[in-house]
Amino acid sequence: MIDAHTFIGPYPFRHIPHPDPDALVRVLDRERIESAWVGHLPSAFYRDPAAGNDTLFDALSPYTGRLIPVPAIRPDWPRWEQALAAVLDRGAVAVRAYPQQWGFGSNHPAMAELAVACGESGVPLVLTTRFEDLRQRHAMDLVGDLPAATVRALARAGPRVRLLVAAASRALIEEVHWGLTPDERARVWWDISWIWGPPEDELAHALRTIGSRRFVYGSGWPLRLAQTPRANLELLPDELRAPLAPLGDAAQIPARSA
């Protein structure tokens, strides 16, 4: 089991306790999770994430195989292609991008180029729908949630593009999934960290209608409680609990080995 949606590092708009690699390892032990894809949270708010990537690789180096770095690449930055090659050389299994935080519209050509480049390199591109609920954001945090149009545009950018979208809820997932061709939607995965369970049973609905193979385990730690996705799976209706094996492993996303 991989937790495909974790970070290390502080968040600019509120204090979060212990956002450190050793704390994450203890959480994974407690939750019986084998490994995690880990981003560097402050990098989402840097203009140039390069320094954050260095911090990420250094911080995770004692935890090779357990904490897997997912660095960020900003595709409108000079020499981003070299930056991408460098992080792949250092062992990245996926790449993060934050089009909302960088002020990109849904059809920004640089994002499409990054998605295609990641696809050609055999790594998925990871997008984050939101870090916090819209209802609680800091007055300076004016960035809206990731639009469905952005995800659809990237899924259509090329036949080898693969996307993992974190922290999406039912409406966004359905708008994207049913707005893509079967081939396109087969290259998009979703983490379950922000999909509601009972009594509305939106996760159950998504698994029934879209299929469990499109979903992976993710928590949003250290912003959110790591227990939430486990609770959500435990509370699924009986008929959905047994065939859950395809869900819960980001390793199902074709990618380079860690």
Added chain:
Amino acid sequence: MVEPAPRAAPLAGHEPLVDVHAHFLHARAGRRDWEMPNRARMRAGDRIGITVHIASILGTWGHASPVYFPSPRDVTLGNDEMLAIQDRDPDRIRSYVTVNPNDTAHALDEIARCGERGAVGVKLAASRRADDPLLDPIAAAAERRHFPILHHIWQHRTREWPGQEISDGADLGRLARRHPSVSFILAHIGGGGDYRHTFAAVAHIPNVYLDLSGSGVDRGMLDDAVRAVGARRILWGSDITMETGLAKLWALEHVEPHLDASAMTDIRWRNAARIFPLGALPGVPALEREPVVVAGHAR
């Protein structure tokens, strides 16, 4: 793959567990699938190990009048539906009586009527700001019946929001100070807004209890809540996301400062047993109400 817990073992353990913030739907709420969420709540409640769901229905949930501004007719309809649900499952369900304080006479009549039929508390949503004088007769009626008041709250009201006349912790605190013998349940600290503002606003008001429900599962929120008010003023609830309720219950085992077994019992059921009418909660040991201590004086 996460290993599911054995079927026989409740996910939250065998000790009593009171959900102080639940809702149900009904046939006139404008949803053809209204029975599915009701069934899902009971299914998930059984799996979690919820002993009693204390629930409310806000009129017709917006179908015939607005969710947070329900008409008198819809208020009565919703309360009747809620009490009917309680009547059908008396071992697991208890009711709040929902009122709209703008219709004062009707609100007071509903509290009396539904109190006689078995309601155990009052639900106030967002029809009128919490510190408005119109809420005073409601609080006085609740006091006479030893009913706690569950009040819908936005954590830190920085502006008006459409569809509701929203209150925050500071607003509720002003009402609670005027009615120190009434227990106020501040709804869903995870339900939107800045909970840290709430904690600062009510930490020193002993008759305000925090309900942990809401979809928000921010790390640090539970730790801050425990630091602000202590385990004796925290109540467990789920609202409309039961998975986040379960996650928060599990996470309480790891908060800083550490909660011992007695503190966890307080949060799971004992605090609820203290503030609801004596013996009102099925499956939960009855506890005598404790006097609220304000500034060193028992009231």
